Amino acid sequence: MAFHSHIHRDPNGTYTFSSRPRPVENRSKYREAPPEQTQGNYGNIMYDRRVVRGNTYAQQFIPTAAQPDAAEMEMQQEIRRRAIARKRAREQSGPKTPEALQGRQHIDVQTELYLEELSEAIVGTDVDCQTDAFLDRPASPLFIPAKSGTDVETQIEDGELFNFDSEVQPVLEVLVGKTIEQSLLEVLEEEELACLRAQQRAYQELRNIELAEVQRLQEQERRHSEERVHRIAQQKEVLEKEREAAEKIAARAYTQQYLADLVPAVFKSLYSHGYFNDPVEKDIETNFFPWLMAEVNNTLERRYTARQLLDNIIHDVAKERLEGFKEAKSDE
Amino acid sequence: MSRDLGAAPGPRRAPVAFGRWAVPRLFDELQRPDSSSRHEALESLCDLMRDPERLYQTVNGGFLEQLKVLLADDDASVRRETVELLHLLCGHSVGRQALLASSLLPPLAQLLDDSSSSCRTNVQRVLNRLALLPAGADALLALVPKLMLKLEEEEEEEEEVQVLLLSTLSRCSRLNALPALASDGVSLVGRKLSHRCTSVRREAAAAMMALSVPEDGKRQVCEEEVLPVVVALLQDDDVEVQANAAGVVMYTVVITAGKYQCLDLGVVPVLLHLVSRKEEEEEEDEERRRRRKALVVYSLRALTSLAEAPDGRRLLREQLPLLEERSQAAEKDGDVRRAAQTAVSTVTWTP
Numbered sequence: 001m002a003f004h005s006h007i008h009r010d011p012n013g014t015y016t017f018s019s020r021p022r023p024v025e026n027r028s029k030y031r032e033a034p035p036e037q038t039q040g041n042y043g044n045i046m047y048d049r050r051v052v053r054g055n056t057y058a059q060q061f062i063p064t065a066a067q068p069d070a071a072e073m074e075m076q077q078e079i080r081r082r083a084i085a086r087k088r089a090r091e092q093s094g095p096k097t098p099e100a101l102q103g104r105q106h107i108d109v110q111t112e113l114y115l116e117e118l119s120e121a122i123v124g125t126d127v128d129c130q131t132d133a134f135l136d137r138p139a140s141p142l143f144i145p146a147k148s149g150t151d152v153e154t155q156i157e158d159g160e161l162f163n164f165d166s167e168v169q170p171v172l173e174v175l176v177g178k179t180i181e182q183s184l185l186e187v188l189e190e191e192e193l194a195c196l197r198a199q200q201r202a203y204q205e206l207r208n209i210e211l212a213e214v215q216r217l218q219e220q221e222r223r224h225s226e227e228r229v230h231r232i233a234q235q236k237e238v239l240e241k242e243r244e245a246a247e248k249i250a251a252r253a254y255t256q257q258y259l260a261d262l263v264p265a266v267f268k269s270l271y272s273h274g275y276f277n278d279p280v281e282k283d284i285e286t287n288f289f290p291w292l293m294a295e296v297n298n299t300l301e302r303r304y305t306a307r308q309l310l311d312n313i314i315h316d317v318a319k320e321r322l323e324g325f326k327e328a329k330s331d332e
Numbered sequence: 333m334s335r336d337l338g339a340a341p342g343p344r345r346a347p348v349a350f351g352r353w354a355v356p357r358l359f360d361e362l363q364r365p366d367s368s369s370r371h372e373a374l375e376s377l378c379d380l381m382r383d384p385e386r387l388y389q390t391v392n393g394g395f396l397e398q399l400k401v402l403l404a405d406d407d408a409s410v411r412r413e414t415v416e417l418l419h420l421l422c423g424h425s426v427g428r429q430a431l432l433a434s435s436l437l438p439p440l441a442q443l444l445d446d447s448s449s450s451c452r453t454n455v456q457r458v459l460n461r462l463a464l465l466p467a468g469a470d471a472l473l474a475l476v477p478k479l480m481l482k483l484e485e486e487e488e489e490e491e492e493v494q495v496l497l498l499s500t501l502s503r504c505s506r507l508n509a510l511p512a513l514a515s516d517g518v519s520l521v522g523r524k525l526s527h528r529c530t531s532v533r534r535e536a537a538a539a540m541m542a543l544s545v546p547e548d549g550k551r552q553v554c555e556e557e558v559l560p561v562v563v564a565l566l567q568d569d570d571v572e573v574q575a576n577a578a579g580v581v582m583y584t585v586v587i588t589a590g591k592y593q594c595l596d597l598g599v600v601p602v603l604l605h606l607v608s609r610k611e612e613e614e615e616e617d618e619e620r621r622r623r624r625k626a627l628v629v630y631s632l633r634a635l636t637s638l639a640e641a642p643d644g645r646r647l648l649r650e651q652l653p654l655l656e657e658r659s660q661a662a663e664k665d666g667d668v669r670r671a672a673q674t675a676v677s678t679v680t681w682t683p
Contacts, residue, residue: 198622201626204506205625205626205630208579209671211545211583212579212582212583212586212630212633212634213636213674215545215583216586216633216636216637216640218586219637220640223640
């Protein structure tokens with residue numbers, strides 16, 4: 001069965017049901033398998049068994065009690081059971097009244113004590129109504145809803161309304177405070193910068209001063225050292241000159257001394273070399289001495305010859321003697 | 333609370349997204365080819381960059397590379413706005429470091445020759461701020477010759493540009509003065525010393541002081557006949573100009589040529605006048621007294637160096653009481669006292 005209804009339980013417990021309008025389906029007598037029922041099985045509502053027909057006020061009505069008692073329930077069940085049993089019994093009981101003969105007719109007859117009029121016509125009464133002549137519609141009464149809720153009242157006391165002058169005070173303080181704070185910061189920054197600059201300038205000045213002093217002292221030192229070097233050089237020169245002078249003097253003295261006995265030395269030397277010749281001596285030298293030497297030579301020559309002879313004689317004698325001895329030895 | 337953008341009057345600004353999406357969205361808008369939207373986005377970014385938090389977010393988000401494209405844009409106002417954005421970035425150390433780490437310096441340097449003068453001014457401002465960082469000054473040393481050229485060209489231009497240029501040059505030269513000296517810095521800056529505007533004179537004197545630190549610079553200062561102008565500046569109205577001029581003198585008299593030139597110019601009485609107490613007692617303001625301190629100490633050092641020359645020593649020996657007054661314990665400032673004591677000892681030294 002296609003579900004058109006929608007049951008929903010809200011989270012806070014309320015129960016809602018909604019469904020799309022749908023035509024009433026024909027209910028068959030016998031239960032069929034539910035899925036096999038088609039949708040085209042809509043029946044005419046006029047011929048639906050479930051719809052009540054006709055007058056409704058003369059029919060049996062269902063008890064309005066929502067919850068019948070258990071005893072009543074039992075009673076009703078008993079009645080139902082009995083009705084079913086009766087029905088069964090009636091169907092089972094075979095013999096019924098036979099059919100009426102021809103020309104005769106069976107009629108139901110009341111045999112109770114008090115006769116009751118049976119009629120198909122239901123007692124009805126006619127009631128009619130008639131509207132009155134049109135009256136003017138009265139004015140709708142003023143809708144005054146019933147009083148609901150609690151009464152509350154309020155009153156603006158003095159001083160509760162927004163007072164600008166007092167409310168603006170903190171805001172203004174903040175604004176002014178912030179602005180002044182900012183400007184103070186900026187002034188401080190500028191002062192700091194000025195301080196830094198002043199310090200830089202002081203440092204520069206000090207540096208310049210010290211640099212000048214250093215340069216002056218350097219210059220002084222340089223000058224002094226230059227001066228010193230110059231003076232030392234000068235001194236050296238002086239010393240050098242003095243030394244040279246002393247040397248010159250010494251040399252002169254020595255030379256003088258040397259030259260003093262140069263002349264006799266020269267003469268002596270010349271004399272010794274024979275540049276001054278004495279004729280007698282020369283004569284002796286040239287004439288006498290060669291002859292003398294020759295004579296000496298001769299004498300020596302003779303002597304030598306004599307010695308030689310002697311040597312030869314000795315030698316011969318010795319040799320003879322040696323031979324004599326040899327012979328003597330060999331004879332032994 | 334007060335940092336939120338209101339409906340500010342002026343050029344139209346791009347709408348700013350809320351919270352942490354503000355900066356990335358604006359940078360996305362910059363990518364679009366529409367020039368006016370870029371202009372508006374840049375305006376909004378400039379406003380936002382005043383907040384350190386957003387600046388930090390910009391720097392860390394790596395958005396700087398996108399600015400590189402914008403620096404070469406056709407529209408001059410876009411370029412100007414981009415450089416102004418970089419200028420705001422350089423106000424913080426993280427920004428400066430990020431700028432140095434990124435490769436934005438070469439295109440920025442090219443913008444020095446830009447056709448729009450406001451753009452050039454902004455570039456000068458960026459470079460000026462960048463030179464505050466030692467690493468930045470180091471990076472800018474390569475640009476010093478170009479800056480010197482600019483200085484030479486800027487004859488009749490506004491003083492602000494000259495002031496910025498000179499200030500950048502002096503900061504770079506404090507790190508290393510050799511590039512500036514090599515580009516003939518002394519004569520260029522010397523010409524600016526007699527400018528009519530006080531700030532130009534002040535910055536020129538500061539630059540000259542930085543230039544005269546190395547030996548080469550001192551010699552150039554003596555050769556280029558800059559000293560007469562400097563000595564004239566010692567009697568200027570502005571204390572800072574005087575202080576810087578005294579600094580130049582202080583460095584230059586270290587070498588002998590400087591000593592004799594200055595003695596010839598009669599600088600000793602001027603310096604003594606500056607050192608004297610009487611004028612300082614008139615100054616009641618703490619700030620000005622502090623500024624005078626630099627002047628006083630520089631003058632004392634210059635006198636010390638001058639006392640090493642016999643002529644100077646002779647002159648100063650006559651004025652010894654004045655110096656001694658400064659070296660007494662009555663002098664509140666320790667540096668001044670020490671400087672005066674050194675001066676006194678140098679003057680009274682005998683070989």
